[in-house]
Amino acid sequence: MEPLLYEYAWLIPVLPLVGATLVGVGLISLNKFTNQLRQLNAAFIITLLGVSMAMSFALLWSQIQGHGSYTSTFEWASAGNFHLTMGYIIDPLTAVMLVIVCTVAFLVMIYTDGYMAHDPGYVRFYSYLSIFSSSMLGLVISPNLVQIYIFWELVGMCSYLLIGFWYDRKAAADACQKAFVVNRVGDFGLLLGMLGLYWATGSFEFEIMGDRLAELVSSGALAGGLAALFGVLVFLGPVAKSAQFPLHVWLPDAMEGPTPISALIHAATMVAAGVFLIARMYPVFEHIPVAMDTIAWTGAFTAFLGASIAITQNDIKKGLAYSTVSQLGYMVMAMGCGAYSAGVFHLMTHAYFKAMLFLCSGSVIHGMEGVVGHDPVLAQDMRLMGGLRKYMPITAFTFLVGNLAICGIPPFAGFWSKDEILGLAFQANPALWVVGWLTAGITAFYMFRMYFLTFEGEFRGTNQTIIAQLKAAAAGVEEEVVLEPAFGPGAMDPHELDHDEDHHHSSEPHESPWTMTLPLLVLAVPSFLLGWLGRPWANSFEALVHAPGETTAEVVEHAAHFSWTEFAIMGGNSVGIALIGITVASLMYLQQKISAGAIAQKIQPLYNLSLNKWYFDEIYDRVFVMGCRRLARQMLEIDYRVVDGAVNFTGLVTVVTGQGLKYFENGRAQFYALIIFAAVLGFVVLSSIG
């Protein structure tokens, strides 16, 4: 049974691909019919993914039992003596990732049935989800860098398609393009780094690359600086994909996509691919200290940056997005500190609790839409929420579980993984620990701010003053950028006409259907329990997934050195600051003892910095977007005037052109062409005789 399982492991990514292809072909060729089948398509796709999930669990089980890693390859491309192979590798890291991706994708797909029930693009959404799952699964089983790069781009494409799913929204259209282009900037680095490493080591296999690179650097055949450059270039890929500073700007905008994909792609799986790549490239990075430091500090800074912005966000999804940026920063920092297994562990726990938080936010939005209508400006704004716990108890409960997990309150999952990272960061560099520790406090604050604003207090969704304010603000922003002044009745609010139709509002939000709440409850289980695997005195996770250089025996021996005092100090510190954060949040947003507005007034510049996301978008727009457009226009101008002109009016061509054009305007074009042809032919004949 077992050999068969490994032999057919390639089916795991292929099955969802088959589903996506069949449904996709159906959509293109028999559109009406396929759309009518609706849930049948969904059931088909979910079943296929379910099979993949079962296989993944079986593989994980087999890996836990100690089955060695398994690789299978075939020759994909060749030219002369160059051979490029593709295939798949099953080792503990892969097995864990497979299970994460499959389970989250599976639950998100079930959730989608409720969330997208009334959307005309229901079937299309499922086929996109399926093709994404396929690419992501392909990514995690990749045995070499080229194959990772291939799937890396494919998940990027899926992200593009899904962010732009509601393509008639301008914000979505801009966001999907931004996501793709920013990711291409990262891929540019990844490609260059990949080429550099191949040039230096002659291989795309992780282990071989690492060994040869270490050899080359130590023997002096390759300058250390060059090796560091390649390392940092490769790291640019994860910087973009995992939304690290300075390429984090695409992720918050990506929230324009439907919420299920925010949970699946932009919280749990795809954005974690960057961390996964660092893990896979670990054999290379560990020999390049400069790269490791860059990774660690990028991660630490991003963790802080994300948290500092999340404090002031009012859009529930944007807040969660910045929290994701911050948490990814933790993982990257862990990788850079050499805390390989802690980073992957946090990736896993985060995947579950963040997916759950996003799905909760989707459930909230779904409930709010019943009150304020299908307008993201209103339905996602926390200033209009409040008191939702009464109406949506399951959502509120699961959100709270996720909140406790992300804040690092024991015994929830996030505590164990975050604490492990902080402990190892302290060993690597206390400064990193300070950043991480502070960020943990901010995290607790903004997450509970979010919880209190959304679920506690009074429901504000019917407050017309706030609604009017929000609408005006949104219209103002959009008008500045896009809309030309319109005339006629209702011209002041360009959305007015669009929204008149959906005034089927009730005055109270409602709990979501079971297809949405069930996945939430299921995800709450790992968010609560999963951390136990990584308890420091018996770390069974690390025994399974550890850095390629280490052996299991070393890991076990390392765990034996566990000291309760150390653990109590480190854990106490992080729990302490989290509790402070929660207390402050409750004073400000639950009991209203401290006025948030007054504080914001006092530190106006800092508040604005956070509210405006450190002005990254503005700066990038000014420098890169405008700069690129200007350069392009100038190039075109040059092309018209200089290049075309110069070639047109020099040499032999000029003479003929001048004469020729006169003829052509007389309409004797064909005749003239024949003359040229005959002349050339005559010339040929004459010269060959001569």
Add this chain to the structure above:
Amino acid sequence: MTNFPWLTTIILLPIVASLLIPIIPDKDGKTVRWYALIVGLIDFVLIVYAFYSGYDLGNPELQLVESYAWIPDLDLKWSVGADGLSMPLIILTGFITTLAIMAAWPVTLKPKLFYFLMLAMYGGQIAVFAVQDMLLFFLVWELELVPVYLILSIWGGKKRLYAATKFILYTAGGSLFILVAALTMAFYGDTVTFDMSAIAAKDYAFNLQLLLYAGLLIAYGVKLPIFPLHTWLPDAHGEATAPAHMLLAGILLKMGGYALIRMNLGMLPDAHVFFAPILVILGVVNIVYAALTSFAQRNLKRKIAYSSISHMGFVLIGLGSFTNLGLSGALLQMISHGLIGASLFFMVGATYDRTHTLMLDEMGGVGKQMKKIFAMWTSCSLASLALPGMSGFVAELMVFVGFATSDAFNPIFKVVVVLLAAVGVILTPIYLLSMLREIFYGQENKELVEHEVLVDAEPREVFIIASLLVPIIGIGLYPKVATQIYDATVTQLTSMIRSHVPALTATSQAPEVENVAFLKAPDLYE
């Protein structure tokens, strides 16, 4: 059946068939398009069959060779053959031209003349890739210009005459260099011969090689096109109809690349050693420059035209790489762009049929009513921006890896070239995706929606795009499908060229670089 004159049949069948068109009774122009399509299909089947039965993948030499004396006094021979360079392009030609005939379905203006020209071009294009006689090559090269010219000038847009004239003057001007070079090479040395293999076997003086190379580079640089000889292309493309586009982008541009490999690389290897860095630099300029101009273009056809120029830059870098992988990548990029370029231009045509405008400012939000067109556009654009899983990615990756691992250049030159070429990787999605955004995304453009009937794609259009996407994705998933056709030939060619690079053979026959002061190559011999 091995002695059957396959290539001659394949070339002559559409030409003979085209001559029959005037006598076909056809009042409403509907019979003749079926006739053309069937001829195209038969010829394509013949190509595939000939390839299947008579072509040996492991053999790098010319196959399916035929040679008949035509005008003995001129030493003009009808000699055709196909090796790894020709074969994939011949198959591509049959494929794209057949689809172009299908794309021309709605043509109502002078259908008989139109299909006559299409079929004539069918044969002419294949002949360019198949003939093995220099003089004959020159003849067919010129001959296929005439139908293109006529198609441009009769079925084009408003400025069609200007565009057509510019096209023919550029290409015909370039052809003079081919003629001169061909004659020089034929008469050089003791024997007078037009046979390509014999010409390649001659050993030319180095300075003469440089001159010949430069001349041919100009001729083929117009066709490929290479900066700064590219400006005819946006004009020609801006005015052509969809089927003409498909042929221009799909096949005609590839003739330039094919001839560069066949003659510049294959016949003048010493000069190639000298010119390779220049080719590489021009390739980088092509990629970045055309990508930027494409981004600034507001006219859809011209935008895609510039994107073609940008993609051809990778061919040049591959040609100059001195590695198997690089050259293989260049050839694959030609095939891949043939498919992708044709599909993009077909989509431009399909969009124009509905919106009746090419200006991006006048479109917007049409995705709501044309969902299938939207989906097809997205797939083709993703293919063009080298998304993995599609052929363009494999080709570009091969060129990148081939050049980066090339041992003929010094590391700094390589780093700069790879870095700049990789900038193209960022620029391509910028212009393609913002184009998609402006056509399909966002609110519907009221002006457009009120005045035009935006019907979704019909089955014929879906079929054409699907036919193009199958090989695009097929090659992307398993590139050996395409690469094994030419692998043997490319390997042989690369080792021949590499034997002329002094640094690689460690022999001391350094070319006299000092003698030619007008062109100084970057350090090649590290």
